Amino acid sequence: MDAEPSNCISDLGSVRESGPLCLEGVISVPTLVSSELSGPIWDRCVRTSMAQSETLCIPAHQTDSGGSVQSEREWGQPPAGGSTLAVPDLVLGDGSPPGLSTMGDSDQRGPFVPASWQDLASSPGNLEVVGMAHQGPVVLDTGLPADVQETIASARAPSSRRLYSSKWRVFESWCLSHAEFSFDICVKDDFGDIVKVKIEKGKHFVNFQWFCKNIKVKAPSGKYFEFPCYCWIADDEVIIREGTARLPQDDTGLFKEQREKELESKQEQFSWKEWSPDIPKCADGNVKKLPKEVWFDIVKSAEFTWNSTKAIVDYGLGWLKGYFYPLNDVTDFEKILKDLEKILQDFNIENNLETVMQDWTKDYMFGYQFLNGCNPVMITKCVNLPKNFPVTDEMVKGFLKKGVTLQEELEAGNIYIADYKILDGVPTSSSQLYLAAPICLLYKDRLDQIVPIAIQLSQNRNGETSPIFLPSDNEYDWMLAKMWVKSADFIIHQLVTHLLKTHLISEVFEMAMYRKLSAVHPVYKLLKPHVRFTIAINVAARKNLVNEGGVFSKISSLSVAGMETVMQSAMESLTYESLCFPEAIKARGMEDVPKYYYRDDGKKIWKTINCFVSTVVKIYYDSDEAVQNDTEIQEFVKDVSSGMNNSGKFQKSLKTREDLSEYLTVAIFTASAQHAAVNFGQFDWYAWIPNSPSTMRKPPPEQKGLVDLKWIMESLPDRGCSSLVQGTVWDLSRFQNNEV
Template sequence: MPTYKVFVSTGRHKIAEKTNSIYLTLMDSENKSSERTLVNKTFDALEREISFNIRVKKDLGDIVQVKLEKEKHFVNFQRFCKHIKVKAPSGKCFEFPCHRWIEDEKEVIIREGTARLPHDEPELLKKQRQEELKSRQKIFRWKDWGPDFPMSIDGKMIKLPGEVQFDAKKSSDFKLNFVKVIEESFLDKIKGFINSWKDMRDFENILEDFNIENTLLETVMQDWSKDYMFGYQFLNGCNPVMITKCVNLPKNFPVTHEMVKGFLKTGVTLQEELKAGNIYIADYKILDGVPTSSSQRYLAAPICLLYKDRLDQIVPIAIQLSQNPGEKSPIFVPSDNEYDWMLAKMWVKSADFSVHQLVTHLLRTHLISEVFEMAMYRQLSAVHPVYKLLKPHVRFTIAINAAARENLFNEGGVLSKISSLNRAGMEKVMQSAMKTLTYESLCFPEAIKARGMEDVPMYYYRDDGMKIWETINCFVSAVVKIYYDSNEAVQNDTEIQEFVKDVSFGMNNSDKFQKSLKTREDLSEYLTVVIFTSSAQHAAVNFGQFEWHGWIPNSPSTMRKPPPEQKGQVDIKYIMESLPDRGCSSLVLGTVWALSQFQKNELFLGTYPDMCFTEQPVKEAIKTFRKKLDEVTNIIKSRNEGLTMKYCYLSPDKIPNSVAI
């Protein structure tokens, strides 16, 4: 009798239970199959790969599908299948990447690993492919999380589809970092302490449990009040996207040459420096009129003018704390009273904290990555090459966002406790931000150009980001050319066109996102946006939070006194009473620490242990991708050796594949 040799590779397991049996069936292209075969009952945590023989009455030829079934059991123990390989009597081998949990009474059909476009399928498999997507669309349902927000999955964290839930290791890390650190360790220490700190040195108390010696945070603590450090953060801090070249001053920001002439190069006017491209601006008008969480929490919408000085440093030269100029909204400059200037900069950084958390971080990485993931599951078959390409870059994104909606950004959640924003305020900011969220704004080179930031020196976020963007685009283009031999192939790919439409729908912003793709270049750029946003952009704006927000005076999450309406009335006591209190400061520190942690078994950019592709050309493209990423890593390391403040957030060896924290 013809015999097929079957190898089943298992992986991570929640529990081992020998009484839960798995059945396997081999299927050929005509839907003929072998007998339902019981897989060895030692399919558990102790086995990484098991093998067995399946004898058939008649040679089935090429095996195109494998069906797995798990018997019903009193207790639902899930099993994880990583990979299946089948060796036919002819000696030909067939690979079946799986990487999913097998649950009771749920039949799982695993396709042979060769990636296929929809129009390349045999008729029988086309129908099955359509049924697969119909089934997924019932599981992955769109839901409005908030008015005009990007749409999210319909489901709470504990009820998410099994394939997008945290695995046991990730779940453990998440609970350790957030529940233990935020809810237990930090809050227990400051229970009952809602008073102001006495002086700046007191903020060091909540950093006692951290080893910050010789770290960037230590440098921030030492120099946070200096203008160079304030300006540097607009380029290379955790919100490096607010600064824009200023050609013409806004009408509501009446800065004159007389106000700032002492901070410009001798003999040069403000107008000349504007024309020369040496003036920059950060405008927080998005916060204007936003309601606050309480009468003791204040929020401002400042405008900050910055200047490229003789040392090529970006430094602040004028700050207005509202969008409405006048007697009660003075323009602060560096020559003002020490504490006036210090407090003005704090107000800018406090506004920056809110915009960073809600717009730069939450909206522009987390939420839009979830839209990409949802559309992928809903519109791309598991054998589609783009599904295989994107899957590592959406790992855990739906799950982390579900957790964030339930714990961080809900009414009464962590953000409302540490910032000035309540749910109504968050909604207003998000709605304003959605008006400027366009596909073009997610294309890194175009976003840099739109802000006029192509030439500013020491902008490492831009320099490293461009290298990563180009490396990802080169890799994606190579993969696209393997599967699409022409622009017509892209246009005729029904699944990719529906994927793009679904993304547009999920963005709740359809007129600013494509509804179709015409060329291979269009597709390559689109997929580069997906991968860059979920990996590099998220890394750039997330993993520096502890270093930049950990010293509370450098980045106050809220302010407890209103912005000053006159100069010369601020002292250190007023500043201490304005900064977050002890309880809020401790919760901020715990939160940004937890958000800045890598997972212990983190998968960094280009690392794909769950290999979805089986074709050699793609495997070669992945090798080339990794090689180029290693080259970028070495370039960044070499550059950093000459820097006092090293910029590492966009070093490929520190960029996780996906938004997972």
């Protein structure tokens, strides 16, 4: 269910008592590299609004198109007791050095306050700096290189001064990904607690956006005020409230009005779109039309694009080699892996993949994957055999413990089943590709291993055209029957377990979060890190993976219509309860099966997340009534229910703190632990194509005794398809460098 081009402004604050005011911040700078030294620099103004209506301002500066100096005045000496302004490592997205001012009863401009060397070096043109201060001249201590320090020290103007930067410094500074700056401001009066900060950015012909991470203010008393922003600043102003989380019922007056306007704006930016009937709704529009905070950051975007490119290159080479080097034996698939290793460089065949390649034909390995493979949610305890799966005691008695019958093992809870009926009747994308809806019966043997004991390759109980394959059949009959099961499992895993039940569901939670929760709501702060990049990755998936002619249609047997049919069928059984991990395990009767590490680890993670979430909920909600009176939470839950698009199978309100804790645990667990469990093992289990074929090129055999190695090789994906599968699952399984 993993870009944020860096251009940014940031971190400001204010003061509680008279004395130095410390402001800190983090800035990202543009990725664009300028080779020109002429042209205007756009302006920006950062204001901090105080409780007592005073505003501290870091105002704009701009060169005129001709680069002329407007004025130049003598610097005065700093007054006795004047404070020192330190601006280390300051790099603004537009190359703008800051000035200082107060905006109260008058707007008198004070002496020029220069910036640091990095700031000067970032300028893509000549700088005309306008700076203002609250209490007369301010002494700058920057520790700059000697030549730049001298230039600044000789500046004379209280209002302006032209500074020049070299091209290599422009290049160096604009390549930085982020920077942090801090400085002190000496203030005369006690402003009280700071409640909000306003950031404004002027409109210009060249109009880069800035990303503001957060603003942190330390008052002389030592008290901190934090203003988390984490958004891009375009042409409009951004008002950031002090970061203390607050419920909507705790806000009144102007704060309540601001909160309502914030949500109105977000609902215009984030609107729902029905991707397909009866499938969860998604974000409306291309990711570039959405606010930049939902984009990939630069690192993730670059790695995602590069990894996808390498996967496509591997596919192209595989497709080309297919003409000259067809696959004649199962071992030939190892050659494709060797080709992939040369392209990816950092990839090597080892650990789990090596074990799969060695043991993929063994029944224990086949059964183990139902417990701890990529799709550990298909297996269910079998109490009664389906009527369309007429397995008899005579068929399987040789595979059960000595002296017991099939019925006795069913009653003892030792029989399990994986039924792929959801694929029955789904049309394929080509007459040359095939899809089956198999049923597989599994058994917990004396070694506590899960092994297959019977496989039927259709939902049709007609034994003449749909025989039940057994471990005692000839080697290739049984091998191909297991391949058909794993091929069906691949389809269900990718479309239902992975795409639908982690990615699309998490997107619904993220969309509803942006639309219905204010940025100061504690639940917004709790959820945001866990749903990060979900919208961006899903937009990419809808564009490149599950679209018509996309990757999935190339590696599977399904068209877009077939994919939608599968997911629509899965939605019929999708409920809120099915996303609650403990209840889902219980519903499948999998509480006591041995060696089920997905269950064991998942229960621990679920419990930990729920404990943490419950603690947070109790901090902000002192009673169940507080949950009921939280209008934003209630609207959030309604919006999630609407976004799920499946006829009211998700609740539309929450009554208690316990309900809220479980609800948020579902959202976090789905986006994090569940997604990790079904995503990051894909290369290990799917890179060896015979273990889990993504598609089949021959129909299922209707009789036993017909299959040989040639039949199997003609059924498995060709070299080009296999190369694309391997490249794709390698890409999907990758951790990004900045991913935890």
